Amino acid sequence: MTLTQWMPFIVLMPLILSGVSALLPGKTAPWLLAFATATASTILAALVWLGLGPEPMRYAFGNWAPPMGIEYRVDHANALVALIVSGIASLALLWGKRSADQEIPERQGIFYALFLLALAGLLGITLTGDAFNVFVFLEISSLSTYALVAYGQDRRGLLAAFRYLIMGTIGATFILIGIGFLYMMTGTLNMADLAERIPAVADTNAVRAGFAFIIVGLGLKLALLPLHLWLPNAYAFAPNVITVFLAGTATKVALYVMLRFIYTIFGGDYSFGALPLADIMMVLAVAGMVVGSWVAMFEPNLKRMMAYSSVAQVGYLVLGVALVSIIGLTATFVHLFNHALMKAGLFMALGTVMYRTGSARIEAFYGVGRQMPWTMTAFALLGLSLIGVPATAGFVSKWYLIWGALDAGQVWLVVLILITSLMAVVYIWRVIEAAWFQAPRDQQSPVAEAPKALLIPLWLMVALNIYFGLDTRLSLGAAEQAAQVLLGGF
Amino acid sequence: MTVILSYFNYWVVVLLMMIGFYGVIAHGNMDKKLMSLGLFQTSVFIMFISAGKVIGGATPILRDGVALHSNPLPHVLILTAIVVGVATTAVGLALAVRIQEAYGTIEDDLIGDPSHEPEEP
Numbered sequence: 327m328t329l330t331q332w333m334p335f336i337v338l339m340p341l342i343l344s345g346v347s348a349l350l351p352g353k354t355a356p357w358l359l360a361f362a363t364a365t366a367s368t369i370l371a372a373l374v375w376l377g378l379g380p381e382p383m384r385y386a387f388g389n390w391a392p393p394m395g396i397e398y399r400v401d402h403a404n405a406l407v408a409l410i411v412s413g414i415a416s417l418a419l420l421w422g423k424r425s426a427d428q429e430i431p432e433r434q435g436i437f438y439a440l441f442l443l444a445l446a447g448l449l450g451i452t453l454t455g456d457a458f459n460v461f462v463f464l465e466i467s468s469l470s471t472y473a474l475v476a477y478g479q480d481r482r483g484l485l486a487a488f489r490y491l492i493m494g495t496i497g498a499t500f501i502l503i504g505i506g507f508l509y510m511m512t513g514t515l516n517m518a519d520l521a522e523r524i525p526a527v528a529d530t531n532a533v534r535a536g537f538a539f540i541i542v543g544l545g546l547k548l549a550l551l552p553l554h555l556w557l558p559n560a561y562a563f564a565p566n567v568i569t570v571f572l573a574g575t576a577t578k579v580a581l582y583v584m585l586r587f588i589y590t591i592f593g594g595d596y597s598f599g600a601l602p603l604a605d606i607m608m609v610l611a612v613a614g615m616v617v618g619s620w621v622a623m624f625e626p627n628l629k630r631m632m633a634y635s636s637v638a639q640v641g642y643l644v645l646g647v648a649l650v651s652i653i654g655l656t657a658t659f660v661h662l663f664n665h666a667l668m669k670a671g672l673f674m675a676l677g678t679v680m681y682r683t684g685s686a687r688i689e690a691f692y693g694v695g696r697q698m699p700w701t702m703t704a705f706a707l708l709g710l711s712l713i714g715v716p717a718t719a720g721f722v723s724k725w726y727l728i729w730g731a732l733d734a735g736q737v738w739l740v741v742l743i744l745i746t747s748l749m750a751v752v753y754i755w756r757v758i759e760a761a762w763f764q765a766p767r768d769q770q771s772p773v774a775e776a777p778k779a780l781l782i783p784l785w786l787m788v789a790l791n792i793y794f795g796l797d798t799r800l801s802l803g804a805a806e807q808a809a810q811v812l813l814g815g816f
Numbered sequence: 817m818t819v820i821l822s823y824f825n826y827w828v829v830v831l832l833m834m835i836g837f838y839g840v841i842a843h844g845n846m847d848k849k850l851m852s853l854g855l856f857q858t859s860v861f862i863m864f865i866s867a868g869k870v871i872g873g874a875t876p877i878l879r880d881g882v883a884l885h886s887n888p889l890p891h892v893l894i895l896t897a898i899v900v901g902v903a904t905t906a907v908g909l910a911l912a913v914r915i916q917e918a919y920g921t922i923e924d925d926l927i928g929d930p931s932h933e934p935e936e937p
Contacts, residue, residue, distance in 0.1 A: 458893055465900040472907050481918035485927060488911045492840060495853055495904050502860050502897060509890070510867045 329377045334385050334398055336370045336408060337449045337463075339363050344442035350435045353427055360438040361419040364445060367412040371449075375405040375804075384455070392455070393516035399455030403808040406659065407582045408452045410666050414574035415445045421674050421783035422567025425681055429478050429565045437477055441571070443470040448579045457505050457591070458515045460583060461498065464547070467579075468494045471572065478565040486559035493556040497546030500539045507536030508591075520591050528592075534600055540587055541603070547580035550644055551614035554637045561633035562686070566677030569629065573636055574670035578662050581643055585658075588647070589812040598650055607648035612742060614641030619749035623756070628676055629686040631753055632669065635712065638746060639665050642727060645739070649730045652809055657726035659805035664719035664794060668711040671787030675705035678780045682773040691757060693766030697773045702761045704784045709754035711791040714747050718795040722802065825866035832859035846915065846922040850908045857901045864890040864897070 343363045350356040374383065382401040386392055400408075419441070430437050447467025451460055472494065476487035509515055511532050512523040527533055542553075549557040557577075561569050588597040598604050618638030625631040643665070646658030676686060678701045683690040695702040711718035714725075724743060731739035766772065775781075794801045820827060832855055839852025868890030876888035912922050919927050 458896075462896055462900070465904070469900075469903055469907055472911070476911055476914065484911055484915045484918055488846060488908065488915060491904065491908050491911065492849060492853060496837075496840065496856070498900075499857050499860055503863070506860065506864050506867065509864075509893075515893075 329374060330383050330385055332370060333374050333383055333400060333453070334387070336367050336374065336412065337398075337446055337453055339367055339370075340442040340449065341446035344439040344446065347442055348436050348439035350438075353434050356435040356438040357419070357423050357426070360442055361416065361423075363442060364412060364416040364419055367445070367449065368409065368416050371405065371409040371412045374400060375402075375409050378402055378405055393514050393519040396454065396456045396459050397516065398453045399518065400453055402804070402811045403585070403659075404452045404582065406804050406808050407579065407662070408449055410663055411448050411452060411575045411579060412445070414666050414670050415441075415571055417783060417787065418567055418571040418574070418670060418674075420786075421570065421677075421780060424777060424779050425566045425677050428681060429567075437474070440470040440474050440477070441568075443467070444474060444571070448575055451579050451583055455517045456515055457508065457517055457520060461502050461505060464498055464501065464583075467576070468498060468547075471568075471576065474568045475560050475564040477568070478563065480563050482559070483563035483565075486556075486563045490556040490560045493546060493553075497543045497553075500543030500546070502543075504536040504538075504540030504543060507532050507539065511536070517586070517591055521593065524592060524596070528596055528600070537587075537592060537597070537600065541584065541601075544580050544584040544587070545610075548577050548584060548644075549580075549637060549640055550610050551617055551637060551641065552610075554614070554618075554640070557637060558630045558633040561636065561673075562627055562630040566673065566680060570670050570673045570677065573632070573673050574666035577636065577640055577643075578666055581640075581647075581658070581662065585647065585655075585812055594650070594813065604648050604650050607644050611641045611644035611648055612739075614638060615645070615742065615746045616641075619746045619753070622753045623749055625753075626688050627686050628688055628691065628757060629673070631756075632672055632676065635750065635753065636669060638750075639669065641746075642723070642743075645743075646727055646730060649734050649736075651730060651733060652813060653726065653733050654730035655809035655812065656802070656805050657723060657730045659808045660726050660801055661723035663801050663805065664711075664723045664791075667719055667787060667790050667794065668708055671708040671784065671791060672705065672712060674780075674784045674787060675701055675708060678776045678784055679705075681776055681780060688756065688760050689767060691760040692764035693761070694773065695758070695761035697766065698775050700781050701776050701784065702758075704781075704788045705761075706754075706758055707788045708791060709750075709757070711795065713750045713754060716795070717792065719791045719801070721795055722798050726802075825862065829859045829863045829866070832856075832862070844924040846912045846924065847909075849924075850905055850912065853908070854901065854905055857897070857904070861894045861897060861901075864894045 340363050343359060347356045347359050350359060382399050385398045387396045444467045447463045450463030454460055472487045472491045475490060476484050508520060511527045512520055514520055514523060524533060546553045561573060615638045618634045618641060622631045622634040625634055643658050643661055646654045679694055679698060680686055711720040714720040728740050728743055836852045836856030836859060840849055840856060843849050843852060868887040870884060870886045873884045873886040874882045876885040916922050
């Protein structure tokens with residue numbers, strides 16, 4: 327079999343094996359299966375990414391030639407996203423065994439089956455070249471995510487999941503309406519085919535309405551302010567391993583699909599010409615950056631704090647798109663990569679403390695710095711990456727964003743990026759201050775350092791954050807390629 | 817008048833969609849929210865299926881003497897979307913049952929914002 331024939335297995339492996347995982351008893355076997363599957367997908371995604379030529383890699387399912395059949399179409403943009411998604415899933419699982427054992431005492435087979443389904447959905451959205459297939463995989467990942475968010479023992483997770491379900495379904499239905507309009511106007515669902523046929527009917531209200539529906543629907547999935555309301559509670563009350571996984575993947579995939587629609591299907595000129603999309607995105611991105619960081623500074627629940635920080639980071643991602651330049655788009659992809667690393671790492675650090683203290687409230691972190699020095703040092707280093715201190719991955723993203731803003735002649739954006747970074751300093755510092763400068767709440771029973779099974783993956787994340795801060799050839803090169811591919815069309 | 821009659825299906829779609837959407841927002845009861853969500857989704861199904869109708873077209877089955885067929889693809893797409901809709905409703909109802917068990921109510925107003933709930937010991 328050639329690499330092209332292996333490529334669909336990135337999605338098929340987690341999709342098929344999720345059924346097997348549901349049948350496995352006990353705690354170790356399902357975890358092992360899930361971890362092995364995610365790792366295999368990661369390796370395959372890496373091989374595909376390395377093996378890509380200038381032409382996209384295409385695979386037609388069931389040998390039905392596109393545009394009739396469904397095809398997977400992989401270029402440098404979605405290969406990179408697939409690599410990020412599967413990589414973060416493997417890292418989350420590597421870290422999550424102990425944490426899941428504590429938070430999910432029973433029926434772990436089904437838990438990991440849902441995890442694999444969510445992973446398969448996200449990877450499917452990324453790799454497919456068919457607009458309707460995007461909707462189907464979006465719902466596969468969303469439905470399993472709703473169940474996963476509700477899987478913990480905290481009853482608030484149920485409410486968070488229900489509200490996420492309502493908003494997520496509205497978003498997905500908007501996308502379906504949009505795809506319906508496009509299908510009515512062009513008679514095709516294949517992305518490359520759509521891109522060919524849309525220019526002929528571009529100047530109609532149906533296509534414009536379809537475009538608007540798709541952008542709003544994806545904006546909901548992306549948690550772009552003001553459509554972010556589902557995100558903080560869903561992240562805060564989900565089991566920790568799920569939070570780590572979602573924080574690194576779900577919003578990233580939504581952003582990738584949005585870029586695919588904007589650049590490949592509609593074409594950049596149409597997308598930014600038919601609607602004042604760049605202006606809208608700029609305003610929402612800036613609002614997201616400021617509001618997200620502002621709320622994070624005062625949030626007493628640290629998982630919610632990090633979730634609001636994610637809203638701010640989505641703002642950075644969208645800001646890169648709104649600059650409408652190759653540098654801005656490169657910044658978006660670099661940040662996509664780096665933010666997945668740092669936010670997954672930060673949630674791992676919070677989860678590691680929660681493994682011992684059982685609470686994400688800031689009071690539970692009092693004095694933890696001396697009791698769990700390895701965990702909190704990792705948190706501090708990852709926090710520096712989030713702030714954007716040189717020699718960390720976060721610095722590279724901020725550097726590119728600022729460069730993009732200067733290139734576009736928008737000096738006020740540079741000021742805003744710096745101000746929101748300072749706000750990040752404030753909310754990271756709150757945790758450091760609580761962990762090292764406050765006396766522990768309970769002097770009698772100090773918490774012990776976390777087990778090595780949690781610490782080693784956590785420090786792996788720290789190492790990755792620092793590595794990609796120092797050696798940017800891999801992340802930047804990949805991001806530049808991805809941006810060029812998107813701007814160049816299929 | 818012709819505008820209304822010739823686009824009758826689409827007017828129904830818009831009407832159902834807005835009823836459903838309003839219900840999702842306005843109702844505090846989670847079951848009613850899910851029903852409204854179902855209505856909202858169903859309206860989109862009707863939109864797709866209306867688009868597949870070819871005037872004068874027969875059912876899309878190959879046989880002698882019939883040249884003009886309706887487009888079967890939207891039906892296939894909507895079959896998938898219906899499955900998705902059923903699954904969504906099922907997950908939503910399962911969550912509503914669990915919420916009833918955990919909180920003793922499924923009225924949104926009575927539960928309030930989960931983030932303000934005091935930390936459980």
